[in-house]
Amino acid sequence: AQSVTQPDIHITVSEGASLELRCNYSYGATPYLFWYVQSPGQGLQLLLKYFSGDTLVQGIKGFEAEFKRSQSSFNLRKPSVHWSDAAEYFCAALANNNDMRFGAGTRLTVKP
Amino acid sequence: GAVVSQHPSRVICKSGTSVKIECRSLDFQATTMFWYRQFPKQSLMLMATSNEGSKATYEQGVEKDKFLINHASLTLSTLTVTSAHPEDSSFYICSARSPVSPNTEAFFGQGTRLTVV
Numbered sequence: 001a002q003s004v005t006q007p008d009i010h011i012t013v014s015e016g017a018s019l020e021l022r023c024n025y026s027y028g029a030t031p032y033l034f035w036y037v038q039s040p041g042q043g044l045q046l047l048l049k050y051f052s053g054d055t056l057v058q059g060i061k062g063f064e065a066e067f068k069r070s071q072s073s074f075n076l077r078k079p080s081v082h083w084s085d086a087a088e089y090f091c092a093a094l095a096n097n098n099d100m101r102f103g104a105g106t107r108l109t110v111k112p
Numbered sequence: 113g114a115v116v117s118q119h120p121s122r123v124i125c126k127s128g129t130s131v132k133i134e135c136r137s138l139d140f141q142a143t144t145m146f147w148y149r150q151f152p153k154q155s156l157m158l159m160a161t162s163n164e165g166s167k168a169t170y171e172q173g174v175e176k177d178k179f180l181i182n183h184a185s186l187t188l189s190t191l192t193v194t195s196a197h198p199e200d201s202s203f204y205i206c207s208a209r210s211p212v213s214p215n216t217e218a219f220f221g222q223g224t225r226l227t228v229v
Contacts, residue, residue, distance in 0.1 A: 041225065
């Protein structure tokens with residue numbers, strides 16, 4: 001079955017430290033991949049997406065993600081986290097059936 | 113990016129009443145819209161896919177008679193929670209994709225916090 005897995009439910013990092021949020025997908029063919037961020041009580045904002053081409057994708061707010069086909073992964077990274085980055089992060093995948101599936105989400109806490 | 117507007121952002125209703133949530137694509141025509149439900153501290157679960165001019169396609173386990181979806185125009189889809197119960201309290205989010213580039217990211221509404229008392 002098609003699925004998106006985010007192994008880490010909650011991550012805490014210190015402000016200024018680097019960040020990596022993990023995402024793995026299980027699809028027959030490589031889907032389109034996305035990272036969204038959600039602040040409490042809000043909708044989702046797209047951080048970045050991967051369709052094809054360069055496997056290192058740059059997004060907004062200083063985020064980037066790397067697609068690794070061999071690992072079926074699309075991990076999100078940021079070299080230096082800011083307190084305003086505290087939020088819930090969702091990895092999502094879109095396959096040919098036009099149906100976007102989400103991972104369980106990773107809640108990011110930023111320590112001062 | 114494209115804008116999807118969802119209304120209301122918050123609603124409180126009494127058990128047994130019905131609530132309608134609207135989802136509008138403001139600057140593009142969306143032939144397909146999606147409705148998600150999100151429980152606290154959980155991910156988004158797809159409830160149904162709403163197709164303009166035809167019946168919605170519901171995910172397994174979602175009661176179509178309870179969650180009525182109407183997609184009467186290319187810019188508006190509505191979700192009506194009928195005979196609401198406290199267990200229907202949740203965060204409901206809609207999304208839409210432009211038919212010009214269907215295989216692109218979905219644009220999300222701001223979400224609706226439904227509380228049934």
